[in-house]
Amino acid sequence: MKNYTEFSFSLPKGLIDSQGNCHKKGKIRSATGEDEIFVSKDRRVCQDSSYGIFVILSRLITNLGTLSQVTPQELEHLFLSDFYYLQRVYAHINQYPRSIILGEY
Secondary structure (H helix, E strand, C coil): CCCCCEEEEEEEEEEECCCCCEEEEEEEECCCHHHHHHHHHCHHHHHCHHHHHHHHHHHHEEEECCECCCCHHHHCCCCHHHHHHHHHHHHHHCCCCHHHHCCCC
């Protein structure tokens, strides 16, 4: 595995998994060009470009609570406040303007 810098975060509400466990604290790494290429080739993103944020976050979150991997499908179930929070974290560590991440032009 490649050695990336990781950043800690804590979700405002937490991801509730299928067993009812709440996962709030996690780590996320910065994105690479390889991540962007992976996302652009994902069939779900090809069908709906707005799904890209779920795919990229699932690649970059290295752990969340006791979860060592988070899928895009799990991220779909985030509370909106947590989803927006993760978008802001992603934008901050990758130095993207928030408007690009949220599709505000």
